[in-house]
Amino acid sequence: MTMDASRREVLTLGAGAAAAILVPRPATAQPVARHGMSVFGDLKYPPDFRHFDYVNPAAPKGGRLSYSPTTWLFNQNPSTFNTLNTLVLKGDAPVGMLVIFDSLMARALDEPDAMYGLVAESVTVEKENVLFRFVLREQARWHDGTPLTADDVVFSILTLKKDGHPALTQSLREVVTAEAHGPHEVTVTFTGKQARDVPLGVAGLPIISKAYYAQHAFTESTLDKPLGSGPYKIGNLAPGRFIEYERVADYWGKDLPVATGRNNFDIIRVEFFRDRQSSFEAFKSGAYWFREEFTSRVWARGYDNFPALRDNKVVRFELPDERASGAQGWWINCRRRKFSDPRIREALILAFDFEWTNAKLMFDSYRRTSSVFEQSDMKARVTAPPDEMALLEPYRDRLPVEVFVDPFVPPKSDGSGKDRHLLLSAQALLKKAGCTVEGGRLRDMDGNAFTVEILDDDPTFMPHALAYIRNLKFLGIDANFRMVDAAQFNARQNSFDYDLIPRRWALSSTPGESLQQFFGSRAAATPGSNNLSGVSDPIVDALIEHVIAAATREELNTAARALDRVLRAGRYWIPHWFKGTHWLAVWDVFGRPEKKPRYGLPFDTAWWFDAEKAEKIGVRV
Numbered sequence: 001m002t003m004d005a006s007r008r009e010v011l012t013l014g015a016g017a018a019a020a021i022l023v024p025r026p027a028t029a030q031p032v033a034r035h036g037m038s039v040f041g042d043l044k045y046p047p048d049f050r051h052f053d054y055v056n057p058a059a060p061k062g063g064r065l066s067y068s069p070t071t072w073l074f075n076q077n078p079s080t081f082n083t084l085n086t087l088v089l090k091g092d093a094p095v096g097m098l099v100i101f102d103s104l105m106a107r108a109l110d111e112p113d114a115m116y117g118l119v120a121e122s123v124t125v126e127k128e129n130v131l132f133r134f135v136l137r138e139q140a141r142w143h144d145g146t147p148l149t150a151d152d153v154v155f156s157i158l159t160l161k162k163d164g165h166p167a168l169t170q171s172l173r174e175v176v177t178a179e180a181h182g183p184h185e186v187t188v189t190f191t192g193k194q195a196r197d198v199p200l201g202v203a204g205l206p207i208i209s210k211a212y213y214a215q216h217a218f219t220e221s222t223l224d225k226p227l228g229s230g231p232y233k234i235g236n237l238a239p240g241r242f243i244e245y246e247r248v249a250d251y252w253g254k255d256l257p258v259a260t261g262r263n264n265f266d267i268i269r270v271e272f273f274r275d276r277q278s279s280f281e282a283f284k285s286g287a288y289w290f291r292e293e294f295t296s297r298v299w300a301r302g303y304d305n306f307p308a309l310r311d312n313k314v315v316r317f318e319l320p321d322e323r324a325s326g327a328q329g330w331w332i333n334c335r336r337r338k339f340s341d342p343r344i345r346e347a348l349i350l351a352f353d354f355e356w357t358n359a360k361l362m363f364d365s366y367r368r369t370s371s372v373f374e375q376s377d378m379k380a381r382v383t384a385p386p387d388e389m390a391l392l393e394p395y396r397d398r399l400p401v402e403v404f405v406d407p408f409v410p411p412k413s414d415g416s417g418k419d420r421h422l423l424l425s426a427q428a429l430l431k432k433a434g435c436t437v438e439g440g441r442l443r444d445m446d447g448n449a450f451t452v453e454i455l456d457d458d459p460t461f462m463p464h465a466l467a468y469i470r471n472l473k474f475l476g477i478d479a480n481f482r483m484v485d486a487a488q489f490n491a492r493q494n495s496f497d498y499d500l501i502p503r504r505w506a507l508s509s510t511p512g513e514s515l516q517q518f519f520g521s522r523a524a525a526t527p528g529s530n531n532l533s534g535v536s537d538p539i540v541d542a543l544i545e546h547v548i549a550a551a552t553r554e555e556l557n558t559a560a561r562a563l564d565r566v567l568r569a570g571r572y573w574i575p576h577w578f579k580g581t582h583w584l585a586v587w588d589v590f591g592r593p594e595k596k597p598r599y600g601l602p603f604d605t606a607w608w609f610d611a612e613k614a615e616k617i618g619v620r621v
Contacts, residue, residue, distance in 0.1 A: 033122040033135065037105065037200055038114040039510045040553060045108065045116060045257075054110050054597040055261030055606045061247070063589070063609020064621050066269040066288035068279045069095035071506065074165040075528075079457060079486035080240040080272055083221040087206065089165050089494060089528045091221035092487050094243045096270050096604075099263075100143075100228030101206035104134055104153065106258040109597035112553075113510040115203055116258050119148060119229075120186075123203070130192045132199050136184040141252040142209055142229045150180035155210035157188065157202060163219050166528040171201045171513050195548040197512030231263035244269045261593075264608035274486070276460040284308065286619070289587040290603055295460060296365040299583050312588065313617040319582045322598045324376035326505035328369055329573040330454060333498055335524070335534040338444045343433040345571035347426035348452070348500075349410055351471040352574050356417035361463055366577035370409045372519075372567050373507065374578050378560035380407040380568070391546055391562040395539045400569050408568040410575050417467060423474055430475065442476030452479040455498040457489035468574075494528040500574070501532055509599060510556065515544045519567060533572040540566055589614040 035047045051057045069078035072095045074086050083091030086098070105115035105123070117123075120134040140148035161172035174194035179187050188202055208218075212227040225234045231254070235246035245268040253259050271288045273279035280298060283291045284306060293299045308314040332339050332348060339345060354368050371379040384392060384404050392403060402408055413419040434445035442450040452472060454465050465481040472479040484492070492498055508514055517523050521541050523531035543563040550556035582601055591610040592603070614620070 031124045031126045031133075033124045033133075035122060036108075036114055036116040037123055037203065038111065039196060039200075039556075040551075043114055043116075044111050045114075049116075049257050051257055051260035052108055052110065052262075052597075054593055054595050054602070056591075056593045056608070057261040059261050059264045059591070059593075059606075059608040060611075061264050061608075062266050062621075063611065063614070064267040064269060065265040065290060065590075065604060065607070065609070066271060067290040067604070068271050068273060068283070068288055070292045070294070071095075073098075074167060075490070077486050077490055078272070079274060081243070082223075082239055082487070084223055084225060084234065085218075085221060087160060087164050087168065087208070088219055088221075090219070092490055094237075094270060094272070096243070096245060096268065098206055098230075099232040099245050099268065099604075100226070100230045100234060101208065102140070102148070102229045102253065103204050103206060104136075105200070105203040107204065107600075108258075109600035109602060112599065113197075113200070113508065115200055118253060118256065118258050119153070119207060120203070125199075128192070129199070130190055132188045132190075132202070134186045134188070134203075136186065137253075138184055139252050140229065142227055143233050143248060144227060146211070147183070148207065148209075148229050149183040150186045151183075152210050153186045153207055154178040154180045155213070156205060156207045159208065159213070159218055160205060166523075166526050167517060167530065168205075170517055170523060170526065170529065171198060174198055175202065195513035195516065196550070197508070197510065197514065197548075201513060231259065232268065235267065240272060242269055242271050262602075262605045264606075265604075266609075268604060275458045283585070286587060289589060289619075291585045292601075293583040293585055296362040299365070300363045303585070308587070311617075313619075314585060315588050316583075316585045319584060319596050319601065321580050321582050321601070323600070324378065324507050324509055325369070325374040325578040325580070326507045327372040327374060327573060328504035328576040328578060329502070330500040330576070331503055331532040331573045332500060332571075333496060333532070333534060334536075334572065335496055336499065337446070338448070338450060339499070341433040341445070342569075342571045343429040344435070347429040347433075347475065348472075349571060349574050350422045350426040350429070351475060352410075352468050353413045353415070353417050353419060353422075353471065354410065354575075354577065355413045355415040357464055357467060358577065359415060360417070361467070362577070366579050368410060368412075369575040369578050370568065371407075371564050372505070373560055373564050375580060376509070377557045378511075378564065380561040380564040382406060384562070384565065387558045388562045388565070391543065391559060392565070395542075398539060399566065403565045403569050407565045408571070418471060418474065423471060426475055437476050440476055441478065450477050451499075452477050453482045453499045454479070455482050455484065455489065455492060455501050457484055457486045459483055461502065493532070496527070496532075496534065502576075503532055504576075505530075510553075511560065512548045515547060515563070516541075519563075520544060535567070535570065535572055537566070537570065540570075587619060588617055589619050 036043045075093050076095045077092035081092050081094035083093050086093035102119050104120040106118040108114045119140050121137050122135045124133040157178040160168045174191045176189040209227045231251045232245035235244040237243040247266045303309050332345050358366050373379045436443050444450045469479040517530045519535045519540055521536040523529040524534045524536040546559035550559055590607050592607045
């Protein structure tokens with residue numbers, strides 16, 4: 001979950017499925033079937049490509065991969081699980097479940113947003129991006145050997161639109177209908193108002209079996225193993241402890257270009273732990289073999305006196321992380337009246353001493369986050385140029401001056417841990433917002449004692465929070481760090497029952513519908529949505545529409561920067577930190593391609609088990 005760089009990093013439909021559509025054609029142009037899709041029409045790989053460049057097409061099959069989760073989506077929980085239904089809101093599902101399902105198209109991780117045919121061999125865009133026609137591969141099969149047909153695809157789209165997890169139902173609301181035309185052709189009709197990424201979100205949806213769910217309730221929380229068609233199926237499991245995914249040896253799609261060199265492990269085992277410290281101890285003992293480190297203290301000192309590292313059984317290294325970093329921090333629940341004034345939210349930001357935290361707790365390993373599009377061309381900088389100004393000008397009378405000049409950046413502290421200048425500034429902001437102090441305790445604008453609870457489900461982040469709490473108490477705020485179990489954390493998050501909650505977004509390089517889920521007014525009132533702060537602002541909604549409507553990447557970046565300015569002016573979260581690398585520690589039993597794709601770390605799909613290395617260090621499968 002949250003460490004220095006948060007484990008509570010959530011993938012959205014747009015980010016995980018890679019969302020995009022083809023560029024609109026002139027009305028007179030004839031629709032053309034294509035082997036792939038991208039936001040602005042460009043595709044790196046030709047129709048006859050053999051494999052992605054970032055895989056080893058000769059990678060051996062076999063062996064095992066075991067890891068502890070770092071990313072997840074839908075109702076998945078990185079610390080436990082009690083259901084195998086990951087596509088609804090109810091319950092806590094295990095990380096990794098989507099490997100059992102195929103989708104119409106598959107993501108290329110060396111392009112910003114491109115996808116290529118998996119179950120669908122081609123797609124044709126008709127009626128000015130309103131109708132998408134997918135032709136399916138006749139050889140597609142479910143794990144029980146029965147054909148995967150157009151009826152299954154239609155059933156999947158309509159079922160997920162009606163009863164799926166909120167992240168799915170929100171993404172699919174502009175789908176009008178899906179229809180089967182024989183066993184191998186599907187048309188999906190949209191309203192024409194859909195976000196640019198929604199059609200590709202549909203292409204990336206998990207396909208579920210119509211026949212299976214005729215016998216099973218789709219909306220129920222259950223430990224029954226669902227029927228899949230993907231490269232893996234569910235194997236051994238112990239709820240709350242581990243789950244294994246077994247490679248399907250006769251997987252129908254194993255020789256497709258999007259699958260060549262991928263899905264190499266016979267077994268992928270996901271281990272679940274209550275907290276990061278117990279997870280780390282398990283890694284040191286060899287209980288699992290792949291670990292991405294998110295705690296600078298552990299990275300700097302935790303591997304000292306580590307026998308397996310000294311004996312060269314474990315290796316550590318860094319890989320570049322060139323993706324848009326997104327925004328990490330404590331998100332402020334603006335649905336609660338005490339946080340409704342942005343001056344109060346800014347006071348909460350000023351009370352967090354990043355410089356002290358970074359130096360004393362994180363070995364100066366990080367940089368401060370300030371943007372929701374950190375480490376990308378979508379981040380706003382300095383005075384708004386004319387193109388951004390043109391988008392913002394209609395709202396000038398409703399926006400603070402800073403939006404048009406320098407976007408908000410958290411001020412740098414003196415590093416003392418208790419910067420009196422910043423704390424006095426915070427006190428002034430609280431006073432202007434109508435708060436008062438009685439007997440050393442802050443009262444909100446309604447006269448109630450001002451309390452703040454930081455919700456979490458892992459104790460590792462406690463030192464960071466306690467340092468912050470000390471400064472909040474200087475302001476008269478009665479603050480506490482509340483740790484709950486993973487299931488309760490998810491339940492409270494889904495029902496927006498918190499004051500501050502930690503999260504890092506993993507945004508797409510070409511965002512669209514995902515922005516509505518994170519910051520749109522509709523999502524603010526949708527239980528289980530990713531709009532944790534409850535952002536509900538018509539200006540934000542309008543700027544999101546500009547991002548969605550962009551016809552070129554330059555236009556997209558311009559609109560995103562304008563949106564970034566307004567979101568930062570809202571002071572919706574207490575910014576944390578980021579870094580541009582992956583810290584990796586692995587038992588030395590893996591091979592990996594020389595080239596890592598820019599937009600992902602596909603250790604579970606592109607790496608492989610190296611039997612010679614394993615024998616050398618005495619590891620046996």
